[in-house]
Amino acid sequence: MTTLGPMGAEGVAAAARVTSVRRRRRGSVPATVALLVIAAIWLFPIYYMLIDAFKPNNDLLHYPPQLWPAQWTLANFQEAFTVNGAGPTVPQPSFLTSLFVSVVVALVVVAFSMAVSLFASLAVARFNFRGRGTMLVALLVAQMVPFASLLIPIFIELNKVGLIFTVPALIIAYVAPVLPFTIWTLRGFVASVPVDIEEAALTDGCSRLSAFWRVIFPLIAPGLVATSIFAFILAWNDYVYAYTILGNSGTIFGGQAETASVWLFGLINPSRVTPWGELFAASLIFTLPVMIFFLIIQRRLAAGLTAGAVKA
Amino acid sequence: MANVEYRQATCTYPGMSAPAVDSLDLVVEDGEFMVLVGPSGSGKSTALRMLAGLEMVSSGEILIGDRVVTGAPPKARDIAMVFQSYALYPHLSVRDNLAFPLKQKGVSEPERGQRVLEAARLLELEPLLNRRPRQLSGGQRQRVAMGRAIVRQPQAFLMDEPLSNLDAKLRVQTRAEIAALQRRLGVTTVYVTHDQVEAMTLGHRVAVLRDGLLQQCDIPRRLYEHPCNVFVAGFVGSPAMNLDRLPFDGTAARVGDVAVPLPGPAASAARQAGLSEVILGLRPDALSPVTAGDSNGATRLSCQVHLVEDTGSDAWVHLDAPAQPAPLRLVARADARHLPLVGDRISVAVRVAEAHVFDPASGVRLGD
Numbered sequence: 001m002t003t004l005g006p007m008g009a010e011g012v013a014a015a016a017r018v019t020s021v022r023r024r025r026r027g028s029v030p031a032t033v034a035l036l037v038i039a040a041i042w043l044f045p046i047y048y049m050l051i052d053a054f055k056p057n058n059d060l061l062h063y064p065p066q067l068w069p070a071q072w073t074l075a076n077f078q079e080a081f082t083v084n085g086a087g088p089t090v091p092q093p094s095f096l097t098s099l100f101v102s103v104v105v106a107l108v109v110v111a112f113s114m115a116v117s118l119f120a121s122l123a124v125a126r127f128n129f130r131g132r133g134t135m136l137v138a139l140l141v142a143q144m145v146p147f148a149s150l151l152i153p154i155f156i157e158l159n160k161v162g163l164i165f166t167v168p169a170l171i172i173a174y175v176a177p178v179l180p181f182t183i184w185t186l187r188g189f190v191a192s193v194p195v196d197i198e199e200a201a202l203t204d205g206c207s208r209l210s211a212f213w214r215v216i217f218p219l220i221a222p223g224l225v226a227t228s229i230f231a232f233i234l235a236w237n238d239y240v241y242a243y244t245i246l247g248n249s250g251t252i253f254g255g256q257a258e259t260a261s262v263w264l265f266g267l268i269n270p271s272r273v274t275p276w277g278e279l280f281a282a283s284l285i286f287t288l289p290v291m292i293f294f295l296i297i298q299r300r301l302a303a304g305l306t307a308g309a310v311k312a
Numbered sequence: 313m314a315n316v317e318y319r320q321a322t323c324t325y326p327g328m329s330a331p332a333v334d335s336l337d338l339v340v341e342d343g344e345f346m347v348l349v350g351p352s353g354s355g356k357s358t359a360l361r362m363l364a365g366l367e368m369v370s371s372g373e374i375l376i377g378d379r380v381v382t383g384a385p386p387k388a389r390d391i392a393m394v395f396q397s398y399a400l401y402p403h404l405s406v407r408d409n410l411a412f413p414l415k416q417k418g419v420s421e422p423e424r425g426q427r428v429l430e431a432a433r434l435l436e437l438e439p440l441l442n443r444r445p446r447q448l449s450g451g452q453r454q455r456v457a458m459g460r461a462i463v464r465q466p467q468a469f470l471m472d473e474p475l476s477n478l479d480a481k482l483r484v485q486t487r488a489e490i491a492a493l494q495r496r497l498g499v500t501t502v503y504v505t506h507d508q509v510e511a512m513t514l515g516h517r518v519a520v521l522r523d524g525l526l527q528q529c530d531i532p533r534r535l536y537e538h539p540c541n542v543f544v545a546g547f548v549g550s551p552a553m554n555l556d557r558l559p560f561d562g563t564a565a566r567v568g569d570v571a572v573p574l575p576g577p578a579a580s581a582a583r584q585a586g587l588s589e590v591i592l593g594l595r596p597d598a599l600s601p602v603t604a605g606d607s608n609g610a611t612r613l614s615c616q617v618h619l620v621e622d623t624g625s626d627a628w629v630h631l632d633a634p635a636q637p638a639p640l641r642l643v644a645r646a647d648a649r650h651l652p653l654v655g656d657r658i659s660v661a662v663r664v665a666e667a668h669v670f671d672p673a674s675g676v677r678l679g680d
Contacts, residue, residue, distance in 0.1 A: 199366050200399035202386040203470075204460070205416030218403045 046287075053077070053280040060276045076277035080285070093256045095282055098263035101246075102236055103289075105167060105259060109174045109235040110228045113182050117227065120179075121186035122212065126195075142180035147234075150177060151244055158245065167257055170246045174235045182227040189223030190216065225297050236290060239265060260286050313500055314377025314467040316340040316363060321372035323358050332358040334524040335372065340468075343498045345491070347515030349505055351547070355524035356504045357472055363502060364393050364470050377467055387416075392461035396473040398453045400445040406432075406456050407441040413464045431459040434493075451482050458490070462497070469494070469501040475510065487514060508548050512536070520544050542675035545593045545668055551628055553593045554642045557672050558635070560590045565669075568634040572611050572662055578669035578679030585671065590678065593668030596628060599644035601652060602661045610661040615642065617656045627651055631660060 052060055053076055055069045080095050093101075124132060124139075154173050155164065163169040193216055201211035242259040258266075264286060267279045318338045324331040333355040340346040348356040361367040363374055365386035373382050381389045392413070400409050410431055414424045432438045435455045445453055454474060461469055474490075475483045491514050494501050505511055511518045512532040519529040520543075528540045539545035545553045556567075563579050564571035572592065574582070582590050602612065615631035616639075627648040632639040644660055652658050669678045 194397060194399065196395045196397045196399035197401065199364075199386075200393065200395060200401075200460075201412075202366065203364055203391065203393040204413035204464075205387045207385070207387065210416070215401055 049280050049283055049287075052276065053284045055277065057275075057277050060280075076281035077285070079275065079278040080282040093258060093263070095260070095263060095285075097256070098258050098260045099285070101167065101257045102260040102286075105170055105174070105242075106232050106235040108171050109178065110231045112171070113175050113178045113231045114224060114228055116175075117179055117182035117186050118217075118224070120183045121190050122216070124183070125187045125190035126198075139180045139184050142177075143184065145177075147177050148240060151241060154241075155244060165246060167246065170242060170259075171235075173241050173245050174231075174238070178231045178234055181230060185227050185230075186220065186223050189220040193219050229293070229297070232293065233290060237261060313342050313498060315342045315344075315375075316346075316377075316468055316500055316502060317373075317375040318359070318363075319373040319375065321359070321362060321374055322370045323355075323362055323367050324370045331355075331370065331524050333362065333521075336524075336526055338519055338526060338529060340500055340502055342500055345494050345501045345503065345514060345516045347503045347505060347511040347518045348521060349508055349511035349518055349547075350521035350527075351506060353523070354521040356506075356521050358524075359521070360470050360472055360502060360504045363389075363468075364391055365389050390467045391470055392464045392466040392468075393470040393472065394454075394457045394461050394474045396476055398445075398457040398474075398477075400453055400456055400460075402445050404444075405441065406437060406443050406445070406448070409445070409456055410437075410441075410459050410463050413460060417464075427463045427465075431463045434462065435459045450478050451486060454478065454486060458493070462493075467500065469499050471501065471503045473505055474503075475505070476507075483510075490514065509550060512548070518548075520547060522547075538677070538680065539593075539668065540677050542591055542593070542670045545670065545677075549595060551596050551643050553595050553668070554599070554640075555591055555593050555670075556635075556640050556642075557589055558592050560587055565590055565592045566635075567613055567640060568636065570611065570613055572613075572667070573664050574669050575665065575667060575679055578667070581678040582669065582671075585678070587671065589672050591670040591672050591675070593670060594642070594662065595666065596643045596645045598663045598666040599631075599642060599660050600663075601629060601644060601646050601658045611664055613642075613660045613662060615658060615660050617652045617654050617658060620646075620651055620654060622648055622651060624648070629658075631658075633660075 048065075051067070051069055054072045054074070055066070056071055056073045056075065059066060059070060082094075123129070124136060154176065158164045158169045158173065163172070197215055197219075198211050201215045202208070206214060238259075239261040242262050243265070246258060247262065260282075264279065264282055267282070268274050317340070318336040321333060321336045322331050323333040336355075336359055338346075338359075348359055350356045358367055362369050363376075365381070365384060365388075369382050373380055375381065376389055376391065401412060404412065407428060410428045411424050414427060419427070428441075429438070432441055435458060437452075437455055437459055440448060440452060440456075445456070448456065454477075457474065471490075475486055478486060487510060490503075503514060505514075512535070515532060517529055518532055518535055520527040520535065522543050528535060528544045530538075535544065535548050539548060539553075542555060546555055558565040558567060558572075560566075560574075560582055561571065562583055564573045566572075573579075574590070574592070578590075599613075602610075613631075613633045615633045617629055618632055619630035621628040621630070625648075627646045629644050629646045629652060631642045631644060633642055634640075642660070646652070670676060671678055
């Protein structure tokens with residue numbers, strides 16, 4: 001048997017490492033291909049919406065479909081911002097107005113639900129009080145109820161108090177299903193902050209409130225980001241609640257109000273030809289805030305979703 | 313700097329029948345290093361937290377520097393606490409961690425910077441000032457926690473098992489550093505540990521707690537040589553004292569056929585109490601294997617070796633001594649150069665002058 005010298009032994013070890021890396025790389029190729037295929041399937045509708053937003057109307061219904069525009073135009077965007085949405089008989093607000101309504105609703109829902117859930121989560125995570133266990137169970141049970149099934153009872157209650165067909169009514173309707181999730185999730189983040197750290201802040205000269213703002217709040221910021229995304233997406237994307245509770249009868253600052261999702265759907269009208277170019281352009285603009293938001297906070301989102309999972 | 317006093321201080325948690333700390337009377341003098349020691353659930357951490365204002369005081373009083381602070385919030389007590397987990401603020405750098413309590417106090421920025429640098433210099437933290445806690449080792453974090461306490465120049469330091477998360481070697485090193493630091497700064501310190509070796513080496517005085525009750529508070533040497541009851545006798549010292557309940561014949565405790573004469577005052581106290589049994593305590597140091605030719609007249613027990621532990625610097629021999637109804641298990645210190653073998657039958661000399669005697673019913677020390 002041939003014995004290996006010192007260099008030979010090191011060479012064998014190095015070769016083994018290279019083989020292992022190659023094996024790992026080879027092993028990941030089928031997975032990568034599969035992921036690319038799945039990504040392509042998911043991204044294709046968005047890509048198609050993107051390119052059709054820039055196509056002239058004549059090319060939109062071209063057969064076979066053009067996967068790359070022969071001509072580029074911004075006319076669809078101009079149309080979206082200047083022509084009112086076509087409703088049955090009632091004049092519709094402009095796309096800009098509906099975007100404004102969506103922004104106001106979404107931001108107020110996020111701000112209000114974050115403010116309430118921040119202190120509620122602190123209470124259930126840190127303090128013992130009568131009914132705490134029942135409240136926690138209620139938060140869990142509330143999340144099991146499908147969002148759509150709450151629509152009718154919420155409508156009835158809002159109608160009773162005379163708020164129906166107003167923007168505040170829609171905000172309330174969104175906050176109600178969001179709160180259980182945000183409180184429950186933030187509770188996990190607050191609980192993952194060791195009590196010692198808060199007590200250290202108390203002995204270092206903080207009051208309860210300043211210990212919260214100076215120590216706990218910065219540590220649960222990733223959790224706030226994660227839960228605010230959930231609230232934002234629900235309030236921004238929803239159609240059913242927006243149409244039922246606000247519809248196109250709502251008002252805001254004295255003017256007619258409907259959300260962008262309702263406005264977009266209003267473009268599809270059996271009484272006229274659907275303006276597909278305008279629809280795609282408006283849809284693209286509608287998706288931009290969520291996409292930009294995700295791009296900015298995606299790293300914090302990943303940290304936020306996992307940070308509360310393991311106790312420090 | 314100030315003294316600290318517990319006056320009949322009691323803490324009973326809601327829903328619990330027994331107090332976690334029961335009528336604690338303890339005075340820590342100005343500049344003293346007091347160690348609270350005891351097993352888990354003894355109330356030592358609760359007592360410390362009562363002093364810090366983190367636990368409620370059900371009854372009694374707590375004073376810091378002659379000022380009653382019983383109902384005062386932690387921030388009003390002018391104490392600095394080092395936690396077992398260090399409790400560093402993860403979102404702040406080491407510099408900001410050290411400066412945090414000064415900022416809360418409203419100290420000006422120039423003075424803050426100066427005091428932070430002084431503390432960093434004292435604890436060799438200067439190269440680490442811009443790091444975050446997650447970038448530090450356990451020992452470094454411990455020093456930052458100490459530094460955060462030092463910058464405040466408080467009336468008292470409170471330390472809750474600060475060494476328990478360190479490895480054995482680092483623990484020994486840091487223990488010495490803490491002792492030196494306290495001597496240098498002269499700050500009244502209350503230190504909690506479950507490790508009796510730490511307690512004996514660090515404290516000017518050690519308070520032993522059990523089930524919320526103070527058992528004995530004394531200098532380490534006296535705790536070791538004159539434990540006031542069976543619990544303290546068994547808790548202080550490693551290996552633990554040999555404690556056995558034995559028949560008492562008026563002058564001696566009987567180990568099988570062998571009479572182990574008790575110290576005069578202890579025997580007298582046992583006779584006066586009319587005891588037919590006593591608990592005899594013998595530290596492993598008081599028992600030593602002897603050779604067959606040694607005939608100095610000392611009390612001897614014939615024992616069988618069932619385990620030998622050679623730790624390098626020390627050797628401990630586990631023995632069975634014949635007794636009724638069952639053999640006595642004893643641990644004796646042996647010369648590591650001449651260790652018996654397992655199964656050997658050897659003669660063990662008993663230094664009766666070092667015997668401790670306790671009442672079997674109450675556990676209280678008899679005699680002196």
